[in-house]
Amino acid sequence: MLPTVRAILDLPVLRAASPTVLGGAQRLDTPVRWVHVSEILDVGNLLSGGELVLTTGLELEKFPEESASFISSLEAAGAAGLMVELIGQRPRSRQALEKAARSASMPVVMVEQRVRFVQVTEIVHRMIVAEQLERVERARDVHEAFTVLSLESADTQRVVEQAAAMIGASVVLEDLSHLVLAYAGQRVSTTELLQDWERRSRTTPFPAHTARSGPEQWLQAAVGVRQQVWGRLVVPMPPAALDADEDMAIMVLERAAQTLAINRLADRDQRELSHHAQAGLLNALRQPRGLSEAEALARAGSLGLKRSSYYVPLVFRSALPAWGSPILPVDPFAGQQDERELLERLAKGLKSSAGTALAASIQSGSVGMILALPARQQEETTLQVLAGAAAGQSAEVTPAWIIGVGRMQATLLEAAAGIDEAAHVAESAATLRNTGKLYFRATDVRLRGLLALLRKDPRVQQFVESELSAVLQADAEGKGEYLELLGLYLGSGGNKAAMARSGYLSRPTLYARLRKLEDLLGVDLEDAESRTSLHVALLAHLIRGQ
CATH class of the missing domain: 3.30.450.40 (GAF domain)
Incomplete structure (x- = not known):
């Protein structure tokens, strides 16, 4: 960093002269870009800003009444400070300078002993040049470090x-x-x-x-x-x-x-970052090494896992078409693609359930999941949804994925520790004959399904933010009624009368709030295309937030 006026005053060559700050002490930490020595009062037009001006004040002795205008001209030019050397009996200069310095916004310093200005200039300029060289070297280090990261x-x-x-x-x-x-x-x-x-x-x-x-x-x-x-x-x-x-x-x-x-x-692959982030967190939760529950919940929450009352560990294990013969995929790349597709299907399936989850590949042929549920009674229903999502659109009796379920836990870390138990259950089940159908549900391939597939696409995210920025901003500020009102209005197909008859709000109040909503969004809600665009954006937002 550039030396400040305070740092320069602390130099031995100046400290020995016992400098006195007459005014502008609040600006002593102003950086000094250069040192300028001058004996003329009309020096402001020679400065470009950031200079510390040194003068013996001989001209001020001749024209003490010019002290205030001299300081003002330096301030107008952006000078970092002024140092005046007053030696001997110079009461007129001192009094005028002290008076003018009281109202100065930049530091005004007086020294009453001889100071070698050339020595001050040399030392400060050396400091400035050294700082500039250091900045160049730091920039080179930054460039080299990130160039290596790019090449690797x-x-x-x-x-x-x-x-x-x-x-x-x-x-x-x-x-x-x-x-x-x-x-x-x-x-x-x-x-x-x-x-x-x-x-x-x-x-x-x-x-x-x-x-x-x-x-x-x-x-x-x-x-x-x-x-x-x-x-x-x-x-x-x-x-x-x-x-x-x-x-x-x-x-x-x-x-x-x-x-x-x-x-x-x-x-x-724009999904890779999110998958990688969840995989890293899932591995960290399984081997916490001092990780607290509060920290685990904060990290999981930042990836979309809602804080809940119950957590269930799951493992999805790949199986052969012939039931009961688990193997690892012959082609590792095909296996990775299957795991990615499963993760997408599971994420889409969760949008129609009450749960949220962290899910990632834990080893070749196995996908781990921590499922968060707000109520114990929702476990069975949610597992049926996940089984259907894992089966996808396949009509085959033999499932492609076998689900192992660990015990429900009250904390996230306890559930993460149960992943191994769930994996053991999945591997054991793979050795059994077909004992019955797995629960499954057909994946929603309409608009919700499409948005679930595209929810990580930055273009979709940008579209959501563009369409709903006003109501999302209001929601973040505690005005969630606009987001709720928009959802009810779009869900009713824009039928205001039906909304009023439902008892949601009285007709005058409802119409007034809808007008405010239109003003907030800056669109005409009577326009069918506007409603469609908003509905798609709202669905994408809700799917991402579940």
């Missing part, structure tokens, strides 16, 4: 960790739906970092360029290429909490965002 196609977590280490602060990567894809904590607990993340994120505007915004002053950078932005990198900490200066933090964040975008282009 480093995973998302590694890039985020590198950015956090260089900035010296926590960094979070989220998608356009405000779900956390990766994070690296610095000096704060995971619980504190990710607590209530979606609400905090929605109330933080997305600036057009890398900058700070929102009530918590988050520093953020867009992640993506040109118009294909799919997320943002966030430093949810104030400038004072950073090890690096603000410019350095911005440079690191932008370079990290570029690396993530480049690496994403190398792998077009």
Whole structure:
């Protein structure tokens, strides 16, 4: 960082002269870009801002009444400060300078002993040049580090960790739906970092360029290429909490965002980040190593798992067409594709249930899941939905996936520990003859099914945010009635009379609120195309949030 006026006054060459700050003490931490020595009063037009002006004040001795205008001209030119050397009996200069300095906004310093200005200039300029060289070297280090990560196609977590280490602060990567894809904590607990993340994120505007915004002053950078932005990198900490200066933090964040975008282009599978994030968390929950329940819930919540009363561990084990002969897939790539398709079907199936889940491949041929349920009575129904989702559209008697279910637990970590039990159940069941039909339900392939398949697509997320930004913003601010009203209105097919007859609201109140809703959304709700667009966006939002 550039030396400040305070740091310069602390140099031995000046400290020996016992400098006195006559005014502007509140600006002593102003950075100094250069040192300028001048004996003329009309020096403002020679400055470009950030200079510390040194003078012997001989001209002020001749024209003490010019002290105030002299200081004002330096302030107008953006000078960092003024140092005046007053030696001997110079009462007129002193009194005029002291009076003018009282109202100065920049530091005005007086020294009454001889100071070698050339020595001060040499030392400060050396400090400035050294800082500039250091900044160039830091920029080179940042460039080299992220270039290596790009060439190695480093995973998302590694890039985020590198950015956090260089900035010296926590960094979070989220998608356009405000779900956390990766994070690296610095000096704060995971619980504190990710607590209530979606609400905090929605109330933080997305600036057009890398900058700070929102009530918590988050520093953020867009992640993506040109118009294909799919997320943002966030430093949810104030400038004072950073090890690096603000410019350095911005440079690191932008370079990290570029690396993530480049690496994403190398792998077009846009579902991979979310799957990878859930797999990493699921493995961490199975081997917690000091992970607390609160931290586990915060991390899981940032990936869409709702805090619930009960948690059930499940494992889906692949099987041969011939019932009772479990094997690993012959083609590992085909097996991975089957697992991805199963994860998509399970996620889509969960949208029509009361549960949320974390699900990921735990080994070749096996997919683990932690299912969160608000009530014990919903376990059987939800398992039937999952069995149907696992079966997909197949009409074959022999299931492609065998489901092992662990014991229901009251905590997330206990359920994660039960994954091994569920895996054992699945492997054991695979050795049995067909003892009966698995529960299954046909997957919804209409609009809800399509949106469930596309819910991770940034274009769909961007569409949802564009259509519903106003009501989602209001919901984040505690005005959830607009989102509810929109859902009821669209669910009734835009029939206001039917809504009024249902007893939801009196007819005048309902019409008044619908007019407010139209003003908030900026659309005509009587227009069929507008209703269709809003309905699709709302369905996509609800499917993502379940």
